[in-house]
Amino acid sequence: MKRTNNFISRGLIGLLTGILFLSVSCDRITYEQEVMAKVAVFKTMAEIRKEFVGTKDGVELQSTGKIYIYKDFLLINEPLKGIHFYNNSNPAKPEKITFLAVEGTSDFAIKDDVLYTDNYADLLLFDLKNIAKPTLMKRVEDVFKTVNTVWGWKPMNGTKVVAGWKDSLVTYKNTREHTPFVKYDTNINYDGNSGGTGQAGSLARFTISKNHLYTVDISDLNWFDISNKNTATYVDKMRLSGLLETIFPYKDNLFIGTTQGMHIISLENPAAPKKISTFAHFRACDPVVVNDKYAFVTLRSGIECGGGSNELQVIDIADLSNPKLKLTQALKSPYGLGLSGNMVYLTEGMNGFRSFAFEEGQQLSLKEVQNLPNMMSYDVIPGPKSMIVIGPKKICQYDYQDKSNIKELGCINITPGS
Amino acid sequence: MKKFIVILVLCFVGNSFSLHAQMGKRTYVNQTEIGLMNYGFIPIQNSYSFLTMHGLKLTESWELGLSSGVEKYTADEYEKFWVLPFNVAGRFILNPHKRTTFYSGLDAGYGFAGLNSTADKVWNNTVTEKDRSFKGGLRFHPHVGWRWKVGAERTFISLSIGYQFQQIKLERSKLRPVFDGFLNNNLDNYYHERVTYNMGRAVVKVGMGF
Numbered sequence: 001m002k003r004t005n006n007f008i009s010r011g012l013i014g015l016l017t018g019i020l021f022l023s024v025s026c027d028r029i030t031y032e033q034e035v036m037a038k039v040a041v042f043k044t045m046a047e048i049r050k051e052f053v054g055t056k057d058g059v060e061l062q063s064t065g066k067i068y069i070y071k072d073f074l075l076i077n078e079p080l081k082g083i084h085f086y087n088n089s090n091p092a093k094p095e096k097i098t099f100l101a102v103e104g105t106s107d108f109a110i111k112d113d114v115l116y117t118d119n120y121a122d123l124l125l126f127d128l129k130n131i132a133k134p135t136l137m138k139r140v141e142d143v144f145k146t147v148n149t150v151w152g153w154k155p156m157n158g159t160k161v162v163a164g165w166k167d168s169l170v171t172y173k174n175t176r177e178h179t180p181f182v183k184y185d186t187n188i189n190y191d192g193n194s195g196g197t198g199q200a201g202s203l204a205r206f207t208i209s210k211n212h213l214y215t216v217d218i219s220d221l222n223w224f225d226i227s228n229k230n231t232a233t234y235v236d237k238m239r240l241s242g243l244l245e246t247i248f249p250y251k252d253n254l255f256i257g258t259t260q261g262m263h264i265i266s267l268e269n270p271a272a273p274k275k276i277s278t279f280a281h282f283r284a285c286d287p288v289v290v291n292d293k294y295a296f297v298t299l300r301s302g303i304e305c306g307g308g309s310n311e312l313q314v315i316d317i318a319d320l321s322n323p324k325l326k327l328t329q330a331l332k333s334p335y336g337l338g339l340s341g342n343m344v345y346l347t348e349g350m351n352g353f354r355s356f357a358f359e360e361g362q363q364l365s366l367k368e369v370q371n372l373p374n375m376m377s378y379d380v381i382p383g384p385k386s387m388i389v390i391g392p393k394k395i396c397q398y399d400y401q402d403k404s405n406i407k408e409l410g411c412i413n414i415t416p417g418s
Numbered sequence: 419m420k421k422f423i424v425i426l427v428l429c430f431v432g433n434s435f436s437l438h439a440q441m442g443k444r445t446y447v448n449q450t451e452i453g454l455m456n457y458g459f460i461p462i463q464n465s466y467s468f469l470t471m472h473g474l475k476l477t478e479s480w481e482l483g484l485s486s487g488v489e490k491y492t493a494d495e496y497e498k499f500w501v502l503p504f505n506v507a508g509r510f511i512l513n514p515h516k517r518t519t520f521y522s523g524l525d526a527g528y529g530f531a532g533l534n535s536t537a538d539k540v541w542n543n544t545v546t547e548k549d550r551s552f553k554g555g556l557r558f559h560p561h562v563g564w565r566w567k568v569g570a571e572r573t574f575i576s577l578s579i580g581y582q583f584q585q586i587k588l589e590r591s592k593l594r595p596v597f598d599g600f601l602n603n604n605l606d607n608y609y610h611e612r613v614t615y616n617m618g619r620a621v622v623k624v625g626m627g628f
Contacts, residue, residue, distance in 0.1 A: 024581070025457045027493050028616040035594075035609040178494045179457045 027178040035170045040151055043163035045121055045142070051103060053119065053136055059084075059099035060415045064390050066204050069383045070110050073097070073131060076395065076412075080104055080150060083117065085131060091386035091397040092409040100126065100134050104161065106148035109206040109213060114229055116206065116213050120147045120161045123213075123224065123232055143224070143234045146217035153218040209249040210270035216244040216256060221265065223273060235271055241278070250290040253320065257288040262297055264320050279315055279323040289339040293318055294326070294358075296344055298334035310334060312346060312356075314364060327364045329356065336379030338387070343369070343403055345387065347377035353389065355403070369404050447473050447481045449509070451625030455491070455582055458620055465491040465619060467582070469525070471507045471627075481509040485525050488533075491584065493615045499586050500533035503557055517567040521576070526558040529584050546593045548608065555585025555614075561621065572628045582619040587612065 061084050065077035074088035082105060085097040104120035115126040115134060125138040146155050149162040206215050211227040212235070220239055224232040242258030249255075254265040254273065261280035265273045279295075289296050295315040312334060314327040332351040337344060344356045344366070352373035356366040381388045386397040386409055396411040453467035466489065473483015485507040491499040505527035513519040531552035539547035561580025568575055591608040 025618045025620040028618070029494055030614040030616075032612040032614075033609055034611075180460070180463045180495065181457065 025179070028175065029178060030175045031173065033172040033174075035172060036167065039166050039168045039170065040162040041164045041166050042160040045159045045161070048103060048120055048161070048163065049122070049139070049141075053102055053124065054100070055098045055133055056082075056101050057098065059101070061395075061412060062415055064378075064395065064414060065105075066107050066206075067379065067381055067388055067390055067395065068108070068110065069381060069388070070128075074388070075108070075110075077105060077108055077117075079106055080148065083108060083115075085134075086412065088385070088397075091399075094397070094410065094412055097132050098134075103163070104147065104149070107205040107215070109204075109208045111208045111213075111226065112229060114226070116208075116224075116226070116232065118144055118147070118206075118215070120144070120149075121156055121159075123234075125230075125232060138231050140224075140232050140234065144215075144217065144222070145237075146219060148217075204247055205245075207247050207249045207254070209254070209267055212267075212270045214247060214249070214254060214273075216247050218243050220244070221247075221254075221256065221273065223271075225271065238265075238273060238275070240275070246288055248288045248290055253290075255288045255290050255295055257297065262288055262295060262315070262323070264317065264323065266320070276320045277323055279325075289337055290317070291339060295323065296337060296339060298331065298337050298346065300334050312337070312344070312366070314358070314366070327366060329366050335377070336390075338380040338382040340382035340387075340400070343382075345380045345382060347380050347389065349378060350376055350392075353377045353380075355406075357403070370406065445475050447471075447475050447483065447509075447627065449576065449625055449627035451576065451578070451623040453582075453621050453623035455489075455619035455621045463492045463495060465489065465493075465617075467621065467623065469503065469505075469623075471505075471509075471525070473507060473509075478514045479511050481507075481511070483507050485527075489529070489584070491586070491617055491619075493586070493617050497588075497615070499531065499552070499615070501529040501531060501554065501557075501584060501586070502533060503527060503529045503584075505557070505559070511565070519565050520562070521565055521578075522560075522562045523578070523580075524558065524560050527556075528554060529557045529586070530554040531586055544593065547590045549589070549591045549610075551589045553587040553589075555587060557582070557584040559583070559621065561623070563623070574627055576623070576625045576627065578621075578623045578625075580621045580623070582617075582621045584617045584619075586615045586617065588615070589613075 061076060061078060063078055065079040068075040072089040074086040074094055076084040078084060082099055082101040084099050086094040087097055088094045102117055102119050102124060105117045108115055108117035113128045115128050117124055121142050121144045123140040123143050124136060126134040127137045128134055146153055147161055150164060151162040154162060213224040213226050213232060215222045220237040222237045223235050225235055226232045240256065240263050242260035244256055244258050246257040247254060252267050254267060256263040256265060261278050263278050264276045266276050267273055295317050297313045297315060299309055299311050299313065310331045310333055312329040312331055313325055316324045316326045331348060333349045335347045335349050337346045342358045344358055346354045348354060353375040354371050355369045357369050359365045359367060376391045377389045379390045387400040389396050389398060394411040394413050397409045398406040399409055400406045450470045454461065455465040455467055456463060469485050469487035471483050471485035473481050475481050485505040486503060489501040489503060491501060493499060505525035507525045509521055509523045511519055511521045531554040534552045536550045538545045559580055559582045561578045563576055563578025565574040565576045589612050592611050593608055
């Protein structure tokens, strides 16, 4: 009997030991890496303010941000570097006028010959009366608390910003565990229009409406009173949910696209914007354009945008306090979009360019008009003289009078930088 | 090096029979096992083991010897490693004279990694890893199980569960991905990396011996 008990007890100890072995099974993986990398170089705002801000000749367009049509001019923002000016009186052959060097710029807007842009934490005002020689009128200091840098959007770190990179050998050590039953997330940081103003695409972060300049960084809507042409007065800011991406003004409202939805902001009192509603969706990137009845929103999934889907949503905004999804159209990888009459023009990144006719019969419908899979594109502005389409290697203008067959007029090449 | 290790393993496995003949029936023991290794109760991302132990019966309950064989690991979902293990192996048999008995064991030693291919890894027609080299590492395998005598006097089959630890070190130059957070730049397309895999596995083995 004693021997039997002994056997059972030892067997149980063995079994429990075995279960313990099973429960601690995993891979513990240690990475030691040596990487040639560019590490951040910080500059203070005092140093940045001493640096050159003004026109430079012979600067090639290396990357594109916002495209802006102002009068007969085409202005192209090169993020963090400055703004390229073109004479666009002949869309088939735009002529370079000058380059305005502004370090740390993320976007700009124009009203009555005054250009507003950011220089990291500062707002700069340029006089455009002589468009070949924009002159700095005013610097409004320390108004932006979250700034665009080579390292993406970052809160101001005291008075310092990341202004560049330095080549360095970086060593890196990291340990993690793997089992098939626990999934590890990989977190990767990524990083307007009317009345004396110009026309921008759907990927804008600056816009002007009712004598106020509205800007979005990743978390806040900021606004400035610009009724006095010689200066801009910071008024206030509003914290909004989601990562803010785009701002689109329409009549008395602002439509702000975020990674988690679209906010509708009333500008009835332009000095005190008021949130009317939020149309929420799955996490994705979403530029917005709007007409009287509907908002058109593209959702894109991917690394920088989070999960979600790739589609165009048509949202009924007749009742601004209660936006309703009316129609969806599946897409491959939508970026910016443009609206002209009943036509919706959609850029699909590496998957080309598409256009749809929007029809309001008994039932809302979107009918594809053109699908140009080889026309790589990231944003579109249906302008008064031409439709401007931004691609990865060139910015092209199209005659779009024949909606079913747009015709290329001319292109500006983008020369990738080193 | 690879050939040398393979020959060493074959000699070791083969010698067991001649050693058996030389050492006599009473003192010589052998146990050959195949095993399934994974992260727990669910058999996914499996690894496999084939191991032969050759030893001497020191007392009625204690056996001591050497074990070797070959193992194939799946680590971190996608990495595959071949290992040639050499262990010192001990066994404790609770009731050596009974037909069914509980036993426990420990195999501890070094796993060589010389069988792994050092050729460049190519994905989508692009070399994603180059300058690859492998080093083996320490290993141990505590386990418990049961033996059932079958047929002749000393022949038995066995079933055991246990834990297997094996370390493998991999050095490689890896192609930088398009998105890699703050290190994203075009300075150098490849970066050098030393990766240490400390693999812990739950093991189920069946075997036979005499």
